[in-house]
Structures are given as structure tokens and as C-alpha cells.
Amino acid sequence: MTMAIKTGIVRDDRFLAHNTGQIHPEHPTRLKSVYKMLDAEFAHGLIRIEPQLAPLEYLEYVHTPMYIEKVLKTANHQFTSLAPDTPASENTWHAASLAVGGCISGLDALVNKTCKVCFSLVRPPGHHALADRAAGFCVFNNLGITARYAAQRHHINRILIIDWDIHHGNGLQEMFYDSSAVLYFSTHDTRLYPYSGDWAETGTGNGQGYTVNVPIPRNLTDADFFHLYRILLADMIAHYRPELIFVAAGFDAHRLDPIGRSALTEYAFSGLMHLILDLKKASGDPPVLMALEGGYHPKALTECVRAVLTVLTTKQNQSVHIPETSQRVDTIVKKTRTIHAPYRIWTH
Template identity: 40%
Template sequence: MSSRPLIYFDARMIAHDPGRFHPESPARLEAIEAMLDTLTAAKIDRRQAGEAGREAIERVHTGAYIDSIDALRGKSAQLDPDTALSAGSVEAAYLAAGAAIEAVTALFAEEHRRAFALVRPPGHHAEAGRAMGFCVFNNIAIAAAHATAQLGCERVLIIDWDVHHGNGTQHSFEERADILVFNTHQHPFYPGTGSVNEVGKGHGAGFNINVPLLAGMGDGDYAAVYEQVLIPIAEHYKPELVLVSAGFDAHYSDPLASMALTTAGFAHLCTVACQIADRHANGRIALCLEGGYDTATLTGCVRACIDVLSDAYVSAIETAPSDATRSAIEHVRRLFADFWPIGEAH
């Protein structure tokens, strides 16, 4: 098994151009590509993926929605107020989903322990039957569903640290116990979902965990949430695969949000996710790019996470959480006490 992280990148995804002034711009991947070009083959195993097949996408999206997207291949269109397509967008969306699938497949083939799918358009807002919030197909959800349907994976943990709640991912799996979704996000904020009381439904009750955080929260707040909520729950859930919706728009420099994470803070979150994967999932972890709209910051955060995946960077956070975050943690732990024996917060 290779110790190098598997990095999926395809320049064809740069052809997705939602408009001159749109924050989810081709410049995001162009900056990442320039950074990747500085990394040697000894550092990363860089690959391209093919387009996702329809069967894989239909595990998350409706046939009618897929048909509507297919009809727009090679065309420009406005799918919702935030989500626009150009001539290259549909191909990019299929490639993004394909990269997420192939990354997970490689992990179960024991080629690699760790992977990062550097994709666009992002995915975690996309619902079963509609595009939303810059997202066309829900890449991370498609990868998780593929793992359970095709790779024999019985328990998937999805960690979403994007500043926006991953509504599409939550709704994809809120009635399932084999895919646990853990979201931290600025609240109140777009898309308006992600209340702590949204715990899942039916067999999925207790397997959807939201930790909404007030604007301005930073490294110490996120580190405390991961230590006092995510790690104890993962200890009981014992995932066989860890997936991360890796958005970097909770960084203090991001123009679309109001959080205060640093690059070192994101590296710490990645470190914790890797530790969970190492402890429970034979090291299997795949990150999938979501948001992050300051290109220099985005590139720095992606590089920091690649360094973590390469065991070249371990970030420790010593900043204490705010009183508001302590209260949020206590609330979440009390609410989930009926589902998980996670003890008292500290």
C-alpha cells in the first residue's frame, strides 16, 4: 500500500465557468493546479478520473434530474439563482463525481490509505432532484453510496467542515444508519438547514449530527467540537471509511462567510479525521473539495491538508473554545445522549 496520498485532479473541470463574477470560479482550480505542479511524484500520486456512471449517480439523484442535466451538456443554463452552467459544466460535474468514486474505490483496493479529490463543481448542497448552492451532483454522497453498495462498506462517516451546512448530504442519508453525517457550520447562515435538532429519521435517528456555530468561531472552537463530540461518537460508531466534505470557506479570509479558522486549524481538523480513519477504518480517508473562495487561502489550505495526508504535518490547537461553543457542545452531547454513550463534556 502506497504511503503517498492519491490526488485526483483534472483540468477539464476548469472549463466549468458559472460567470465572470461568480465566486466559484475556474481560478480556484487553476491556483490549485499551479500548487500541485510544484509537488513531485515522491510526494503525491496524481491521477485523473473518468466520468461517473449513471447507476452510481442514481443512488443519490433522481432519474428525471439526471436527464435534465444530461440535456444541458455543451450548453449554458441557470439552474438556480446561485448555480449556472457553461458549455463545459456537465462534463465537469460528471468528472467530479467520478473522481470521488474512484478515490474511494482505490482505498478499498488497498492501493492507498488516503486520497483527495480536487473537484468542481462542489457537491454537498445538491439535492436528489435539484441543483443548489453552486452544486450539480452531490459528489461526496455519491461516493458514500458507492462504498456501501459496491465495496462492501458497512459504516461510512462523512465529516463536513465547510462553513455552509451540507443540506444535500444530510437529506440523502438522514434515514440510514450505515452512513453517519457530521456537520459543523456557521449558523444562522445559508442554506438555513442544519439545526442541532435535525438528528435523522427512522433507522437514521442519531446518525445525523449537526453542530451549528456562531459567526466568528475559530480554531479552538472547532478543535473542541471535534474532541468532545466527533471523536467520542466515532469511537462507538467505528467507521470503515471516513469521507470529508472539505470546504475551506470557514477560514477567516474567506469573502463569503464570517468564521475565523486558520490554515493550521484546517490542518488540525484533517489530522483528527486521519486519526479516526487510522484507528477504525484501516486508514481509509478521502477528502472531496467543496467551498473556499479566496484562491490564495484555498490553495494554502489544500496544501496543508495534502501535507497532513502525507504525514508531513501534524497540527495541534491549544486555543480554548468560546463560552458560546462550550454551550453548543453541551447541548449536542445532551441531545445525543440517548443515541451515543459519550459521557460528560469537559
């Protein structure tokens, strides 16, 4: 059962100035469509949080000075490239720095109790960005930097990152692979870029067991997806007891997405939002920061964001439909638990 949640929103037209070219999937139209919907349907009820440009010292929490300088120099070119799949323009530096700052502003609003959930609707996305290079349309690792900021500035030591983008967040994984300060949980299609995130990738050193990769088949239904999260996420939140929950909110698993090749609808994501709100209540009620990642069909992306925000802002009790289990989901759950049982971090 959920009630209306005090919800913050980070948006800024300066994100639209990151020019990727007319045919690139990560196009400003994605965000234009979402912002138009916000103006029409959520003009009231959301707390507007203004993003600030991220200082260089924050970018250096995860990125090398040489790489930061490389991104900064793109401001000197009308159009260039940071990676084969990641174009940049004269405004990319500004937008990318603002995307990081938008997530940090959202986190500060959560810590200050301005809101309980914050959705940072930013671009470029971040979960593929590595310490020393751009990748997968991502320039800076927005949530990775924000997680380090949370530890450095707010002394938060247990962060759960839920990555439901259909592409594996290899950048996020790499940044926290040897750390117990972040429990990284990703569901994804390993047959898609970046072709990583196998079951056996579970962390190293102090981070052993703190990376949970769950490869999923392309024909999972909304009910399957919900059931998978209902079981695994319940265990993670109950046993890890995060002080903060991040969501790498990519919506490219939608059936209309031109890249994702999956079968989900917007109802899968509204179900997950219900689920997160319900589960966190029983475990200290940590705040939730969501950051936009993938989603390359503007209409489908807009429907997904609408579905999530409707769950957060509806002022009445709602029940979550719990689907029947399926054999394939039970098999995935059993395999995940078997792999992670020796670590005893979230399986008890």
C-alpha cells in the same frame, strides 16, 4: 503523532471547463490556483488517481432520471442555469460527471489500498445538490453518490461523513436522513445558505441520531474549532467505528473567504487533518476520502489545501497542539451531547 501517509490526489483540467461566468464565486480560478501550487510543491510524493466519467447508473443512486437528463441537456447550451445560484455551460455535464467519477475513483483506490487517504480536488462541488435539483453551486452530490456506491459495490455499511464546510450540507443530510449506514456530522453557520442544520435535525426512522448538526458562531478561533472537533469526533469515531471516513472539505470558513464570514485560518484545517489521522488509528484505521466543496478566495483556498497536504506528506513525527478549552466550546459540546444522549449511537 502522525507520519507521512500514502496519499492519493484526484485532479483533472477538465474540471476547469465548467464555466460559471466571470463574477460567480465558484470560478475555475479556485482550482487553477490549487493545481499551480500542487505542481510547484507536490510534484512528487502524491499518487495521481485519474478520474473517470460516472456512468448514469451511479448518478441514479441518488438523483432522479428527470434531473440527470436536465443536467445532460445543458451540453446543448453555451451558457444556461440549473438553479438561480448554479449556472451551467456546455461543459458542465462533463465536469459534473467527472467530479462524481473522481470521488468514485478515489474510493476505489482506497479500497484497493493504493493509498490510505485520497483528496479529490474536483468541481463543481456537491454537498448541497438534491435528488431532483441543483443548489448552492452544486450539480451532482459527489459524496452522496460515492457513499451509495461504497455500499452497493464494496458492501461498506458504516460511513462517517465529516462536513466542515461553513455552509450546511443539506443535500448530504437529506440523502441519509433515514439511514443508519451513514453518520453525518456537520459544523456550520445556520445564518448562511441554506439556513438549515439546526440542532434538532437529528434524523428520522432508522436514521434517528445519525445526523449530528452543530451550529457554530462566526467568531470561533482555530483553537476553538480544533477543541470542538477533538471532543466530538473522538466520541464518534470510537463508538460508531466507521469502516470509511468521508470529508466534505470546504474551506470557506477561512477568514479571507468572501462568503463564509468566519474567523478561521489554514491552521484550523491542518489541525483537523492531524486529529482525524490520530483518532482513526485507534478505531481500525479506516481510509479517508476527502472531496473539495467550498472555498471562494483562491489564495486562501490554496493555503488550506497546502496545509492539509503538508500534514499528510510530512515524513516525520509531529505533535498536535491541544488548546485550552473555552466556555463557549464547552457549551456547544454539552448541548450536542445532551441532544444525542437518548440515541446512544456515539454518546455512551
